[in-house]
Amino acid sequence: MSERFDVVVVGSGAGGGVVAGELAQRGREVLLLEAGPHLTAADFVRWEAKAAHDFWWPLRMAMVDGGAGGMVPMFGGRCVGGTTTMNTKVSFRAHDFEFAKWHEASGLLGAGGKPFGTDDLAPHYERVERYLGVRERADWPECVRTLDRGFRELGAELEPVDSYTDHNCMKCGSCLQGCPTNAGKSTMNTYIHEATAVGKLDLRAESPVERVLFSNGDSGLEATGVEYVGADGERQTVEAGAVVVAAGALNTPQILIRSGLPEASGRSPSSEWIGRNLGLHPATFVFGLFDEVQDAHRVYPITSHCMDFMRDEDGGFVLEACTIQDPIGFATSIADEDGPMWGERLVEAVRRYRHWNGILVLANEENNGRVVVGDDGNESFEAHFGEVELERMEKGIDYGKRVMEAAGAKRVAWTGPASTHVQGTCRMGSDPARSVVDEHGESHDAKRLFVGDASLFPKTLSVNPSLTIMALADRLAQRLHDDPNGYLQPQAERVPPRADALSGPPNQFPVTEVIP
Ligand SMILES: Cc1cc2nc3c(=O)[nH]c(=O)nc-3n(C[C@H](O)[C@H](O)[C@H](O)COP(=O)(O)OP(=O)(O)OC[C@H]3O[C@@H](n4cnc5c(N)ncnc54)[C@H](O)[C@@H]3O)c2cc1C
């Protein structure tokens, strides 16, 4: 007989970690299945190749226009905590104009049947921010001040970011290799560890889920559990009152397709959207070479940003500073007007590694990509950028170059686009003809099946997405716990009231520095 849980959550990143932790803290029996290993601060060392081997998802490429327009590499974490274990923890709420794009894309409605807006997520943002101890990073090192001079010279403003890092942050610059001090608040060292210690969370790492199981009875199509391969290599099935798929925007649609949801739903209009609408939030580095040592690799990677051009009508791009990749990433991506650097020119550029400073340029885009599962069962990723998107990227890169020059750089270089913010492949909406799941994250086609990660976004945000993913996950956990459809077992024991569910991280610092 297979095991039974209230909720099984697939994937332990920004979305899955929060849903699982929140529900387990409320006394629900939760199984959290994660494809990758369970590594902790003691395992993390500043060695790019090792981190990529141990807990990054193998590099995946989105082919732009079938390859004719190049490729966009896509990065992500494959471990407990998912991509939050290797991200830079910049914390942003989405703006009104971004939620307006969501409503336009999928007819998404919020409370009272009004277009979904900031009020629908505000309490959830607040809860996540308080728990993670989000604080402002005004502790700028000299290399940020150097670029600040460039921005000011051009009449733009560089502001400190908010981030979910505490005061143990020693600005080592190692976030992408996993935080060695636990200053960086991944879902692993917060929601998941706390809930496994005191809640009812059963965490199983190295346990990739292969498919969601369905039944098709009198009440229609329903998710009943999942099938996964355990760390011992054995195939297992578990039953659950609700299944939350939160395997990241590149994996969640694949799981739904491999589970046969499109066929089981009779190829419903909403199932046609699974995997479509992939957003890459294309990001490009602009580098500047200075006479003085910058050491832009030994900083908390992103302490500042310029939001002056964030809206489409203002340019449609955001600049973040300052950061450069570690040496392997830097050497394999740097390019200039002669193309990717090579030979003596590359050697010369890398020899001066400590003198380079970097800006990350993120452009707004229109979600024209797609996740595909071929007839052979293999995954592939498509991308397309229209004229307006290419213009935004170009303008952003051009602006970054001008900042570098204004700040005194003797030389500028850049990279091609990459993606660290994939989103949108199972979008939520109130119109089943334009979305995969409804405004609560529940499938339009199968009851008891929920999506709980970046796949939900109807349109790519202009800002870094993880706080919004976590806020949506917090909202989903609340909905599942309230259980209006009677999916979960009635709770025999008294559970703590919601506000007490999470006690806050151990290193909560002075209240003046925590966003209220
Ligand atoms: C280098 C980098 C820096 C970033 N910096 C920031 C930042 O500063 N601020 C910000 O807001 N965002 C940042 N992001 C983005 C942010 O971290 C992601 O958007 C967010 O973590 C995505 O959340 P998710 O839940 O959708 O997916 P993930 O966090 O990727 O979690 C998905 C999880 O599901 C697991 N999984 C996949 N398939 C299966 C399966 N079949 N069975 C079981 N488990 C499975 C994966 O292994 C993974 O652990 C960054 C991303 C990168 C790559």
Ligand code: SF4
């Ligand atoms: S810079 Fe700070 S948050 Fe990032 S890995 Fe180092 S200590 Fe952790």
